[in-house]
Structure formats: C-alpha cells, structure tokens
Amino acid sequence: xxxxxxxxxxxxxxxxxxxxxxxxxxxxxxxxxQAPPHIGHIRSGVNFDVLRRWLARSGYDVTFxxxxxxxxxxxxxxxxEESVPWFVVAERNQRAFTWAYDTLGCLPPTVEPRxxxxxxxxxxxxxxxxxxxxxYASGGDxxxxxxxxxxxxxxxxxxxxxxxxxxxxxxxxSCKRDPRDFALWKGxxxxxPTWPTPWGPGRPGxxxxxxxxxxxYLGPTFDIHGGGIxxxxxxxxxxxxxxxxxxxxxxRYWMHNGMLKxxxxxxSKSLGNSLLIPEMVQxxxxxxxxxxxxxxxxxxxxxxxxxxxQEAAAAYQRIEGFVTRAAEVIHDVDxxxxxxxxxxxxxxxxxGTPQALAVVHEVVREGNVALSRGDKxxxxxxxxxxxxxxxxxxxxxxxxxxxxxxxDLAPVVDALVAVALEQRKAARARKDYAxxxxxxxxxxxxxxxxxDTPHGPRWELSH
Numbered sequence: 001x002x003x004x005x006x007x008x009x010x011x012x013x014x015x016x017x018x019x020x021x022x023x024x025x026x027x028x029x030x031x032x033x034q035a036p037p038h039i040g041h042i043r044s045g046v047n048f049d050v051l052r053r054w055l056a057r058s059g060y061d062v063t064f065x066x067x068x069x070x071x072x073x074x075x076x077x078x079x080x081e082e083s084v085p086w087f088v089v090a091e092r093n094q095r096a097f098t099w100a101y102d103t104l105g106c107l108p109p110t111v112e113p114r115x116x117x118x119x120x121x122x123x124x125x126x127x128x129x130x131x132x133x134x135x136y137a138s139g140g141d142x143x144x145x146x147x148x149x150x151x152x153x154x155x156x157x158x159x160x161x162x163x164x165x166x167x168x169x170x171x172x173x174s175c176k177r178d179p180r181d182f183a184l185w186k187g188x189x190x191x192x193p194t195w196p197t198p199w200g201p202g203r204p205g206x207x208x209x210x211x212x213x214x215x216x217y218l219g220p221t222f223d224i225h226g227g228g229i230x231x232x233x234x235x236x237x238x239x240x241x242x243x244x245x246x247x248x249x250x251x252r253y254w255m256h257n258g259m260l261k262x263x264x265x266x267x268s269k270s271l272g273n274s275l276l277i278p279e280m281v282q283x284x285x286x287x288x289x290x291x292x293x294x295x296x297x298x299x300x301x302x303x304x305x306x307x308x309x310q311e312a313a314a315a316y317q318r319i320e321g322f323v324t325r326a327a328e329v330i331h332d333v334d335x336x337x338x339x340x341x342x343x344x345x346x347x348x349x350x351x352g353t354p355q356a357l358a359v360v361h362e363v364v365r366e367g368n369v370a371l372s373r374g375d376k377x378x379x380x381x382x383x384x385x386x387x388x389x390x391x392x393x394x395x396x397x398x399x400x401x402x403x404x405x406x407x408d409l410a411p412v413v414d415a416l417v418a419v420a421l422e423q424r425k426a427a428r429a430r431k432d433y434a435x436x437x438x439x440x441x442x443x444x445x446x447x448x449x450x451x452d453t454p455h456g457p458r459w460e461l462s463h
Contacts, residue, residue, distance in 0.1 A: 003058065003348045005224075006299060008232060008254040009156050009240075013350060018223050019252065024060040026052060027214040027251065029227035029235070030067045030112070032206075033093035034074040037100045039275050039293065039304075040228075040260040046290055047257045047298040047351075048226050049106040050393055054347050057339075057392050065217045066109040067210060068094055071116050071203055076192055086193055100277040104290045105394045105401045111217050115209035119195045122204055122212045125246055126184050126197075134245040137199040139175035140187025144238065146180045149245050156240055156254065157233035167234065169205070182238050184208045207238035211250070214239075221249030229256040229299075258301040275304070287402045288313035291395055294353055315361070319386070320397040322364045325371055326383040327398060337384035339392070353393070360389050417448060421457050424450075 003016040018024050028048045031041065045066075055062050069075075070090040079086040094114075102108075126142050129135035134148045146153055150161045166179035170186065173179055183205040188194040194201035214222065227236065236254065243250040262275075280289050283306075292312035296302050327333075340363065346355035363385050370378035390396035397403070420439055427435040440450050443459070450459050 001345060001348045003055070004350060005253060005255060006350050008256050011158070014253065016223075016253065018060070019219075019221055022059070022061060023063070024055045024224070025063045025218040025222040026055075026065065026224045026226060027210070027218055027222060028064070028066045028109075029210060029225075029231055030069070031094065031097045032069040032072050032074065033090045033097060034072065034078050036093055036096035036276055039277065039280055039289070041097070042100050042104055042106075042277060043260050043293045043302070044226070044228050044257050045101050045106045046104055046293045046394075048255075050294055050298075050353060051224075051226070051255070051351055052107065053392050053394060054351065062110070063218060064107075064110045065214065066112055067213050068097075068112060068114045069206065069209065070094065070114045071193060072206060080191070096277075103277065103281060103286045104293070105287065107394075113213045113217065115204055115213070116195075118209065118212050118216065119197075119204065121216050122185070122208050123197050125208065125212050125242070126199075128246045129184070129242060132245065132247075134242070135184060136177065138177075139172065140200045140202060141170060141175055141183055142185035142197075142199055142205075143176055143181040144184055144242050144245075146178055146182070146241070149241050152244070153241050154237065156237045159233065182207060182234065184242065207235055207242065210235070211239050211243040211246075211248075215243065215248055215250070220247075222251060224253045224255055225251035226255045226257070229258055232256060255298075257298045258296075260302045260304055262304050284309060284313040287395060287397065288316045291316040294393055294395070295357055297354055298351055316395070319360060319364050319390070319395075322367050322371070323383065323386060323390075323397050326367055326379050326386075329371070329376060330380045330383050333387050333398075334380075334384040335388065335391075337381070337388055339388055340385055343389050343392075347392070356389070356393070360386060360393075363389070417443065417459050421450070421459065424457070 004013050005016055006012070007014045016024075026048065028044070030045075031037065048064075048066075052062050052064050068090075071086065075089050076086050079089045082089065126135060129144065130137070130142070133145070135142055135144050146161060153161055154164065161180065164180050166173070167176075167182040168179075169183045170176070185197060185199065185202050185205055185208065187200055187202040193203055195203060214225070225236070225239075240250060277289075284292070289309075292309055293302075295312060295315075340359050343356050343359040346352040346359060349355070363382055367379060367382035367386060370382055387396050387398060391399065394401075420443055424436045424439040427433070427439065443450055448459050450457050
C-alpha cells in the first residue's frame with residue numbers, strides 16, 4: 001500500500017499523489033515567537049518531522065518549509081510589557097524554538113522564512129485580490145471580502161458563513177463591510193513597526209503571510225499543508241480563501257496534529273500550564289521526550305502526565321538496551337536492509353506511529369531472544385531492522401544526534417571512563433576486588449553505570 005493520509009479538507013483518508021512525481025512539498029505553520037516553546041508546540045514539529053523522514057525513506061525528494069511569524073499582535077504586546085523592541089522578543093524566542101527543534105532531533109527545514117522578510121510578496125498577493133474584487137482597502141487596512149468567496153468559505157472547518165463569528169481582528173470594526181471580513185494588512189499605529197504599501201504604511205495580518213511564503217517557496221499548488229488542529233479556523237480557512245480566490249491551487253492535502261492537554265485544557269501559555277522544553281529535558285532525556293511525543297497517533301490528543309512520560313522513557317530504554325547490546329556483537333549494520341512490511345504498512349496508513357512502534361518492540365523482543373541464544377546471524381538481521389525503523393522515526397540511539405557527536409566533552413568522558421575501566425580490570429586481575437568495586441562505585445556516583453558482559457564491560461550514563 002502506498003502512503004494514505006487523512007485530509008482535513010475532505011474529512012477522508014486519501015492516497016498521497018504528489019503534484020510532481022518523485023517530489024513532495026510540505027508547508028508547516030511554525031512558531032509565532034512571542035514566547036519560548038512548550039511541548040505542545042514541539043509536538044507538531046516532531047510529528048511532521050516523522051512525516052518528512054517517511055516520505056524521504058519512501059523515495060521522495062522532500063522540500064520542507066516551516067515558517068516563523070515574527071510580527072504579530074502578541075509579539076508587540078510582549079515587547080511593550082518588557083519595554084524592548086519587537087524584534088528583540090521575536091529573535092530571542094525564535095532561537096528558543098530552533099534550539100528545541102534541534103534538541104528533539106527534528107531535521108532542519110529546507111527553508112525557514114520569516115514573515116517580515118516577505119512583505120513584497122504579500123503586497124503582490126493583496127493587489128491580485130483587490131483587482132479580482134476579493135479584497136478592499138479601508139481606513140489604512142486591507143480586508144478580505146468574505147462574501148465574495150461565500151460559496152466556498154468554511155469548507156475546511158465545515159462551517160456555513162452565516163453561522164460564523166466575527167473576525168474580531170481589528171480595533172475598529174466599522175472599517176469592514178462585513179464583521180467576518182478578516183485583515184490582510186493592518187494600518188500603522190503609534191509605536192508599532194510599519195512597512196510601506198500602496199495603501200499606506202502598516203504591518204501584515206497573520207493569515208496573509210503564510211499564503212505568500214508557501215507559494216513563494218513551494219509554488220502556487222503544492223502537496224501538504226500542516227499544523228495544529230487549533231489552526232483549522234480561522235487561520236487555515238483564511239489561507240485557503242485568500243490563496244484560491246487569487247487563483248492559486250494552494251495545498252492539495254491538509255494534515256492537522258492533535259493537541260497536548262493537561263487535565264481537560266489545551267496546553268497554552270495563556271492558561272499558565274505550559275511545560276517548557278528546557279524543563280522537560282531535565283525530567284527525561286531529549287530522545288525519550290521525542291519518543292513520548294511521537295508514539296501516539298499524530299491526530300490524537302495527548303493527556304500529559306508525569307507517569308505517562310516516565311513510561312515512554314522506560315519503553316525507549318528497552319529498545320535502546322537491545323540496540324546497545326546487539327551493537328557489541330554486530331559492528332556493521334546494513335543500512336539498506338528492508339523494513340518489516342508491518343512497519344511500512346503502519347506508516348503508510350496515515351502515519352500510524354503507534355502500530356509502527358509496536359513492530360519495533362516486537363523485533364526488539366525477537367532480538368533479545370537471539371542474543372540470549374548467541375544467534376549472531378539473527379541478531380545482525382534484527383539489529384538492522386530495528387535501527388532502520390528507528391532512523392525513520394528519528395529515534396536511533398546510535399545516530400550522531402543521540403550519541404552526543406559534536407560534543408566537546410563526549411570524547412573526553414569516553415577516554416576518562418576507559419582509563420577507569422582499565423584500572424578496574426587490573427584490580428580484578430590481581431584479585432583486588434575491593435578496589436575494583438570501589439572504582440565501579442565511584443563511576444556510579446558520577447552517573448555512569450557499568451555492566452559486565454561476555455564481551456567486556458559496557459558503560460552508559462545513568463538515566
């Protein structure tokens with residue numbers, strides 16, 4: 001079976017057929033950088049990173065565009081509260097998001113455009129809409145005329161125009177022809193940044209920027225548009241309206257990940273229940289946090305709890321334990337070994353990561369049995385299958401991301417532990433077991449666990 005995904009716009013599972021054979025284009029609504037990210041934000045990054053990796057593994061040349069909204073009402077509000085320029089807030093928090101994506105093993109996007117760098121494209125799009133009668137300038141603002149697109153507006157969110165609430169995105173609604181019209185451009189206000197346009201200085205509306213950036217980098221019609229389920233209305237609904245009203249085909253598939261909740265509430269900064277990434281990676285390792293976020297189906301909601309987080313960490317450690325022990329026996333893994341068909345079928349069925357990870361755990365169980373009976377041929381095959389599956393999920397414990405490659409301290413620690421283990425080996429050889437045990441205890445106190453195996457001592461940092 002080829003890849004099939006749930007398309008929000010048709011509310012059905014559809015076979016993925018790209019615009020261009022052999023190529024896949026993805027636009028993901030990225031961060032609005034008024035604050036640092038919590039795990040609810042980064043869940044979206046992890047989910048779509050798995051999609052991207054799976055498309056690449058399936059043979060597609062993937063272009064992945066993830067935007068940054070670096071000007072917005074909230075950013076301006078935070079800047080005013082802190083008495084700093086708006087760009088200080090945006091830059092600080094964009095760096096926090098980049099760090100969080102990198103820390104959880106998300107591949108860098110092909111392109112990561114900022115809204116403020118694409119005002120010329122926004123002006124062009126607004127002019128097209130005005131010329132076609134789908135937008136109008138009023139009071140220094142520019143609005144999308146919802147009634148001009150009323151026969152199709154609401155299709156993504158499955159709403160009728162007459163039942164929709166007002167856009168409520170301006171201070172003065174009297175400038176609008178209809179309260180449901182939404183702002184493409186907001187006229188200048190004291191203390192706010194502005195850019196020049198034919199309709200006066202001002203700044204972008206939230207929805208306009210994504211249409212301008214997506215089509216600039218992916219073309220007028222592209223494959224997949226992704227984001228959180230909370231963006232379906234009004235953000236994604238408005239993106240579709242302004243893009244298709246201007247004559248662009250825009251996204252062919254719409255994918256939305258579920259929310260992460262504490263209790264009955266969506267995790268958000270406004271509720272004060274956010275769990276920031278630096279705090280989370282003190283509770284579990286980054287790879288374990290990635291496992292926790294990737295394991296549920298991307299469309300499901302996650303009910304956060306410390307117990308579930310620790311259970312996910314323990315589950316990952318079982319996988320990691322097999323890979324580590326098997327790698328002591330098998331040094332060269334076949335990166336081209338075929339993936340188990342059940343794993344392929346799971347991911348092709350709307351990116352079914354729960355079923356895919358069930359296959360991983362089953363192969364790990366088989367691998368542990370093979371290890372216990374000394375069947376090196378089976379261990380080699382099962383280790384290759386495990387690592388190749390984990391690579392697709394971004395969870396391979398032997399990848400540079402999780403082995404600490406690039407860390408200045410990693411080779412130093414490795415060398416120091418090697419010296420200690422040599423001293424312990426010498427103590428045991430002369431039957432000075434008290435000294436050997438003391439070395440092991442000192443390593444344990446430093447957070448290093450030593451396990452004696454038939455192939456010699458193996459060490460790892462304590463979890």
